[in-house]
Amino acid sequence: MLRKLTGVLLAIAAAFAVGGIALHRHEPINALWIITAAICIYLLGYRFYAAWIAARVLQVDPTRATPAERLNNGRDFVPTHRAIVFGHHFAAIAGPGPLVGPTLAAQFGYLPGTLWILVGAVFGGCVQDMTILLLSTRRDGRSLGQMARDEFGPFGGFAALIGTLLIMVILCAVLSLVIVNVMKHSPWASSTVFATIPAAIIVGLYLRVWRPGRVLEGTVLGVALVLGALVGGGWLDHQPQLRVLFDYSALALAGFVVVYGFLAAILPVWLLLAPRDYLSTFLKLGTVILLAIAIVITHPQIKMPAITPFVDGTGPLFGGKVFPFVFITIACGAISGFHALIASGTSPKLISNEADVRLVGYGSMALESFVAIMALIAATLLDPGVFFAINAGTGVVGATPELAVHTISGWGFPVTVEQMRALAHAMGEQTLFARTGGAPSLAVGMASIFGSTFGQGLLALWYHFAIMFEAVFLLATLDAGTRVGRFMVQDLLGRAWEPLGRTSWYPSVLFSSAVIVGAWGYFLYVGVIDPNGGVNILWPLFGISNQMLAAIALSIATGILVKSGRARYALVTLVPLGWLAIVTTTAAWQKITSADVHIGLFAAANDLAAKLAAGALAPERAAVAPQLIFNQRLDAWLAMVFTAILWFVILDMVRISVRRLRGQAVPGSSEAPYRATRMKTLILGGAS
Amino acid sequence: MRELRAFWRILWCWIRRLSGDDAFERYCAHERACHPGVAPMERGEFYAHEQRRKWSGVSRCC
Numbered sequence: 001m002l003r004k005l006t007g008v009l010l011a012i013a014a015a016f017a018v019g020g021i022a023l024h025r026h027e028p029i030n031a032l033w034i035i036t037a038a039i040c041i042y043l044l045g046y047r048f049y050a051a052w053i054a055a056r057v058l059q060v061d062p063t064r065a066t067p068a069e070r071l072n073n074g075r076d077f078v079p080t081h082r083a084i085v086f087g088h089h090f091a092a093i094a095g096p097g098p099l100v101g102p103t104l105a106a107q108f109g110y111l112p113g114t115l116w117i118l119v120g121a122v123f124g125g126c127v128q129d130m131t132i133l134l135l136s137t138r139r140d141g142r143s144l145g146q147m148a149r150d151e152f153g154p155f156g157g158f159a160a161l162i163g164t165l166l167i168m169v170i171l172c173a174v175l176s177l178v179i180v181n182v183m184k185h186s187p188w189a190s191s192t193v194f195a196t197i198p199a200a201i202i203v204g205l206y207l208r209v210w211r212p213g214r215v216l217e218g219t220v221l222g223v224a225l226v227l228g229a230l231v232g233g234g235w236l237d238h239q240p241q242l243r244v245l246f247d248y249s250a251l252a253l254a255g256f257v258v259v260y261g262f263l264a265a266i267l268p269v270w271l272l273l274a275p276r277d278y279l280s281t282f283l284k285l286g287t288v289i290l291l292a293i294a295i296v297i298t299h300p301q302i303k304m305p306a307i308t309p310f311v312d313g314t315g316p317l318f319g320g321k322v323f324p325f326v327f328i329t330i331a332c333g334a335i336s337g338f339h340a341l342i343a344s345g346t347s348p349k350l351i352s353n354e355a356d357v358r359l360v361g362y363g364s365m366a367l368e369s370f371v372a373i374m375a376l377i378a379a380t381l382l383d384p385g386v387f388f389a390i391n392a393g394t395g396v397v398g399a400t401p402e403l404a405v406h407t408i409s410g411w412g413f414p415v416t417v418e419q420m421r422a423l424a425h426a427m428g429e430q431t432l433f434a435r436t437g438g439a440p441s442l443a444v445g446m447a448s449i450f451g452s453t454f455g456q457g458l459l460a461l462w463y464h465f466a467i468m469f470e471a472v473f474l475l476a477t478l479d480a481g482t483r484v485g486r487f488m489v490q491d492l493l494g495r496a497w498e499p500l501g502r503t504s505w506y507p508s509v510l511f512s513s514a515v516i517v518g519a520w521g522y523f524l525y526v527g528v529i530d531p532n533g534g535v536n537i538l539w540p541l542f543g544i545s546n547q548m549l550a551a552i553a554l555s556i557a558t559g560i561l562v563k564s565g566r567a568r569y570a571l572v573t574l575v576p577l578g579w580l581a582i583v584t585t586t587a588a589w590q591k592i593t594s595a596d597v598h599i600g601l602f603a604a605a606n607d608l609a610a611k612l613a614a615g616a617l618a619p620e621r622a623a624v625a626p627q628l629i630f631n632q633r634l635d636a637w638l639a640m641v642f643t644a645i646l647w648f649v650i651l652d653m654v655r656i657s658v659r660r661l662r663g664q665a666v667p668g669s670s671e672a673p674y675r676a677t678r679m680k681t682l683i684l685g686g687a688s
Numbered sequence: 689m690r691e692l693r694a695f696w697r698i699l700w701c702w703i704r705r706l707s708g709d710d711a712f713e714r715y716c717a718h719e720r721a722c723h724p725g726v727a728p729m730e731r732g733e734f735y736a737h738e739q740r741r742k743w744s745g746v747s748r749c750c
Contacts, residue, residue: 074718076741080705087706097750143745164746171750212732215709269743270736277748278707332750341746480748487744503744546750 007047014040021111029306031377032299034114038373042366045122050362053127054355057561057569058134062355065677067140067348077141079352081682082359089347090364091281093129093339094288095477096439096470097332097546098372100178103438104539105329106379106387107315109307112326113376120327120334121369124576128550129339130361131557131573136344137351138671144344148556150670151563152652159652160552161488163645164341166638167545168485169516171338173523174538175474175481176261180253180528181437181535182471187246188237188428188464190253193471194246195229196279197260203275215278222279230468234461237428250528257478258521264479265486265513273479280476287469291374291446294453304380304387309411316392316408317436318536319598320590327583328543333372335576337549339365352682378445379438385415386423390441393533394434401433428460436533439470485516526631529624537601540591541635547584548646551577555653562657563666570657581650588643592636601636605629711738 017037021029054060068079080088105113136142142150145164149157183190203222211217236242248256264272308315311322318325332338343361351357379387388408389397397404401417408415424432427444435441443466450462487503489512494501500508527534554577561570594600597607605628611617612625660666704710712731719728729737 072718074715074722075738078714078718083702084705092747093749095748095750175750208732208736212730213709213712213735215707215711216704219707268736270739273743274739336750338746338749342749345746346742477748477750480743480746481750483743484746542750 003047007044010040010043010047014044021114028301028303029110030299030301031295031381034110034302034373034377035295038114038118038370041118041122042370045126046358046362046366049122050126050130050358053130053362053572054134054358057566057572058131058357059566060134060354060357061674062353063676064354065675065679066137066351066354067672068350068352069677069679070672070675071140071349076346077349079679079682080350081352082356085347085350085352085356085360086364088350089342089360090367091285092342092346093336093364094284094368094371095332095338096175096178096474097336097338098368099375099442099470099473100438100539101330101332101543102372102376103379103442104317104391104535105326106304106376107308107310107317107391108322108326109305109311110302110376110380111306112311112322113330114373116326116330117334117369117372117376120330121365121372124550124579125333125335125339125369126362126365127572127576128335128337128553128557129343129365130357132340132553133343133348133351133361134354134357135557135560137348137354137357140672141348142344142670144340144553144556147344147560147670148552148649151556151560151667152656153667156556156649156652159645159649161491163545163549163552163642165485165488165492166641167338167542167549168481168488169519170523170538170542170545170638172261172478172481172485172516172520173527174535174542175478176254176257176520176524177527177534177538178437178439179257179471179474179478180250180524181435181533182439182443182467183248183253184250184435185247185431186429186467187243188233188460189467189471190246190248191236192226192229192233192464192468193475195232196226196276196468196472196475197272199225199229200272200276200279203278204271207275207278208270218275219278219282222275223282226279226283226468226472230461230465233464234428251525254521254524254528257524258517260475261478261482261521262513262517265482265517266509269483273483276472276479277476280472283469283472287466288371288374291378291449292370294449295374295377298449298452300377300381300449300452302377302380303382304384308384313596313599316388316396318540319596320540320587324583324587324590325540327579328540328547328587330372331543331546331550333369333375335547335550335580337546337551337553340549340553352679353677375442378442378449381448382441382445383413383415383419385409385413386420386444387441388413389415389420390432390435390444391438392434393436393531393536395531395533397434401431404433426459427463429463434533437535439467439474443467443470482513482516482520485520486513489515523631526627530628530631531621537632537635540587541638544584544588544591544639544642547580548642551580551584551646552649554580555649559653559656560669563660564669564671567657567661577650581646584646585643588639591639601632601639605632605636608632708738711735 020033068077071077102113145157145160148160203218207218313321397407405415443463446466447463451459554573557573558570591601595603597604609629656666
């Protein structure tokens with residue numbers, strides 16, 4: 001009775017909040033409306049939709065022994081309390097994606113992004129994560145690729161491997177580009193981010209040599225070091241002789257990041273990668289909680305309009321209409337295929353009872369989606385003129401501050417050079433113009449929220465705290481992505497020549513690390529020399545690849561549901577799959593065929609080639625034009641490859657499903673046989 | 689006061705478990721229970737081994 005009552009109350013609150021958003025269309029809206037609507041919608045989705053899916057569609061069975069119980073080895077297979085698995089799973093899925101995507105999508109206004117984040121998560125992302133988590137739990141924690149191979153055949157598995165490798169390259173490229181844009185010509189940011197490397201190494205030595213495995217002590221030490229570096233960076237920024245040592249161009253920083261990525265891939269994990277991850281997880285959780293508290297306390301007004309004129313496709317951050325590009329730009333936070341790799345990785349080996357998949361799978365994704373909502377709020381509470389001045393590349397708005405404010409004010413979003421100068425000064429930076437990539441404008445938004453909650457005087461410190469938090473976060477994902485990419489390259493090369501597949505053979509380690517770092521380093525280099533910022537091309541490509549992976553995961557889920565005789569419930573995964581297929585294919589189609597140079601990659605390449613041939617380019621642009629032309633054509637081909645993989649997997653799923661429905665032979669189920677659980681309920685804080 | 693202490697004990701247990709601070713103790717307990725004759729790994733060795741295993745697959749997301 002009480003449960004029903006809370007459900008009804010939630011529904012009423014959600015209706016009020018959504019109604020509030022709808023009625024405030026032509027006046028500033030308070031962020032609390034969005035926060036309230038979001039929380040109520042997640043709780044409703046969790047309370048009703050997730051419960052229904054768990055009971056009817058997935059047929060979760062609390063009496064069934066999980067792999068953690070059956071294969072318990074005290075290390076990776078360990079029955080774990082659901083709150084702990086939730087924490088691990090959330091820490092693993094929450095990356096920089098939900099911070100960057102919503103910030104970029106804010107160019108359409110706050111409404112399209114908010115709606116897609118909420119609807120996409122409740123009906124897409126959360127469902128995908130929970131379903132894959134259960135399917136993998138039923139299959140002894142097998143990976144997505146293995147499940148594809150077992151249930152569909154070798155083709156599905158190979159497609160998943162190639163798709164994952166490509167997404168890894170694009171992901172690392174776009175993240176490193178965001179980092180470079182954060183640090184370029186900012187001695188404070190650069191010195192702080194550089195200092196996190198020795199800090200991580202000190203923590204690594206502490207945890208391996210001095211006090212083995214004392215993770216909490218090491219993390220506290222590391223956080224103290226990093227915060228010290230943050231304050232030290234502020235001091236260094238005021239020393240004229242020292243600050244020039246950390247004042248680098250984007251190209252030089254790109255070189256550093258590539259060398260760093262290579263070292264992180266070949267050094268032992270305990271030295272750099274693992275300690276950085278401890279720091280990043282700690283900072284991530286702390287900052288997200290702090291941000292949520294600060295937003296509730298300050299409840300800022302959203303200054304961005306609900307919908308901007310840029311929904312017509314002329315946006316300065318990236319080209320393309322609101323459909324399909326808002327759905328591509330915001331992948332993480334609404335639905336992210338990458339999560340399927342985590343949900344079929346470590347998490348299913350920890351689940352102590354099948355009933356926990358609802359909290360771990362659905363719940364973690366809802367929380368991640370909430371992080372995306374907060375990022376969207378932080379981006380849209382800035383004056384729109386300021387937002388566009390920070391995020392638009394010089395190629396779009398003009399190279400000088402005067403030209404930029406003229407262009408942006410001309411769009412109907414007034415901003416002045418003085419305003420930008422005062423803002424940059426308050427944030428402790430030389431300039432904030434053309435800091436593309438989303439991270440700097442998010443940092444300005446976060447700094448203003450933190451500033452008005454915890455004291456305006458420290459605005460510059462808060463800005464660089466946010467920058468450092470984002471950079472640590474981005475680098476942790478870059479390290480992990482590069483390393484996983486290296487293993488995948490070794491896996492592929494090992495099929496051609498066996499010694500190359502040995503993960504501990506040093507020549508193979510060096511070679512495959514160079515291949516993967518070279519691949520993302522190339523995209524990083526082109527992004528850096530691109531006057532439009534590079535993110536405008538790379539981020540949509542990343543979105544397309546991530547949605548392709550989500551479609552592969554949903555195809556596997558749909559195929560398994562049909563194979564196990566639950567075809568009438570398959571709509572639960574088929575509808576999000578269909579939507580993603582439409583969105584991804586439309587976006588890829590437009591990126592390939594559009595004649596508009598802001599959208600079509602071939603069109604942009606041909607346009608630039610024509611200008612180059614006619615001698616219409618300034619000398620410095622003519623020098624880099626051939627590389628940009630080649631890159632745009634390459635990106636178009638990549639978009640085609642992603643779409644092809646997507647449709648091959650979907651058709652493979654349809655083939656298997658049709659055969660099953662006609663009663664023909666299909667590959668058998670790889671589900672582990674039923675065994676009754678003998679475990680008592682785990683109690684946290686008890687002896688377990 | 690006693691409730692406060694009990695609450696803190698549970699919270700501390702939570703934090704240690706989440707961060708992996710107690711991984712070695714849990715490993716030793718498991719080894720004692722399931723493989724009593726075999727000597728478990730040293731603390732440092734176990735830590736390095738676990739880090740290698742953890743970072744051989746996809747364990748962080750975008």
